[in-house]
Amino acid sequence: MQYARHLRLIDMIARTGSIRRAADRLGIASSALNRRVQEFEREMGARLFERRPRGVRLTAAGEIVIAHIRSTLSDLEQAKSMVDSLQGVRRGTIRIAAIEALANGFLPEAIAEFLSDHQQIEFKTTIMGREDVVRAVIEFDADIGVVFNPGRDPMFKHVLEIEQALFALMSNRHPLARREQVRLADCAEYPLALPDRSLGGRLLLEEFLASKALMLRPSLEANSFELMREYVRRSEAICFQIGIGTLSAASAGCRAVPVADRGLPKRKLVVGTLRDRVLPVASAMFLEAICARLAGTARNSQALAKA
Template sequence: MHSVALRYFLAVANTGSLSEASEQLHVTISAISRQIAKLEEEVGYPLFERQPRGMALSKAGELLAAHVRRTLLEGEQVLDEIKALASFDRSTIRIASSEAFARDMLPHVIAGFLEKSPGTRFELTVAAPQDVTVRVRNGDADIGLTFSVARDPEIRVEYARSAPIYALMKRSHELAARSNVSLADLQPFPIALLDRSTTIRQMFDVTSSLEGLLFEPVLTCNNSSTLCVFTQVSGAVSLTSRFTVRARLEQDGLVAIPIDHPGMTLRSVQIQTLSGRVLSAALKEFVLRLIAQLQDES
């Protein structure tokens, strides 16, 4: 298969659009279409399903895209390792992470890694949980650190552990002395919630609906730091993970109370890599450091 055709194919696969791929590659739509047609003729199956809103991968296309992504990443990895033989340079490790881990945990793990391997370079992208997985799947990140409620067949989970959801409130709050709270306990109080792109909000909405409870948040936000400060100054309740606030509870005068409902414990934190990819020595070492840090956090 021709490398140009594969590059064009992967651009369309990642963007879901011929026009966006054209802008990204700086080539005409007709040129991309011709290359994809040649690929489809070569493999003997359609690689895309043409839909009104764009291009969706067929089953054959999904298989080819997964293969191309792994091949490209492993090729970049080999080049990095060859360069390291001739100079002090090391690999660049690209991380996609949920906000909860980017604030406190990852800076410490990266700093510790650099003490051992000062030539390594890091690129960190903070994204919504599902976008972290997409970046790993598309090859835009080597490692994903995120919350998830499901497994993706194109993702290898290097490590997973339960990440239950807690109610966050001031130490002076009426419920703060409880060992746990129910969703019904929270209903009389003002509540501030993350937006619906987050696993916390998705699980909360589903669980509340199953319990027949209706919540009208006084504040909806896509940033957990903002909700934490709002909880401090307003006395409202918000929802959080222990990973997000554990290091700050004492200094911020807050408590995190477990929510007594099985639906609020279904989420896990995952370290993700692309399924089938061979990890470099540097990536393996960094994954081990992340695992050790997550185990310490428990």
């Protein structure tokens, strides 16, 4: 559709903040893309982009138009998905934005299982911080967002909420690995790897420590659980992770032990979509599948935490 193509051109410029970078990604000349933008602006009767020395920025009119463009492109995708469904063809692209805790184990397994039954589906998955997950869903960059303890945003609809406990992750050889539960004071006697504030486990720790006379001084602070997991696997260090992120601990040579401090807060892992948006058929199917899988995982995690 030529109209849809024009809308995607404008959307790409808004996302890259540069006509030249957008043209490079689209494989067209920047002068040709600039002419199309100018034609579109004349049709709209307003400038959509403020030209700056190092790129472009949306004007107030541009902000209004880009919201309409993204909604329109989403509606077109939904219509195409429905037509495919009528024809018995399960095609489409599912776009997921998720926190890193799901990257090891849960999300790859969920995607692999789904694709085994729907081989014509494609996934585009982005791992990002919790605030970015919500933003990606609201700005139509993702159909589904999975995030820990998100801030309240009226446009982000909570489809499923799963309470998450905190676990201490350590090497199988660690002196505390044989325990059924540990306390933070026990862990503080060993080197610690703490997630930075973009990751969920750090939020739980800080809420609890704010009311206690206990200091946790990390030997490593990182925004990557993969890095922290490798560090603890190779040493006597301990890191902390919410339940969903511990599913592949055993295969990585680690043990996840529930943290049993009284008063330790629990927060929720949330699966969300854009409010009032009708998802494409493939995305709606995966949303149902991932919610069912998460509910089952949560029951297993809660049983482990209470063991």
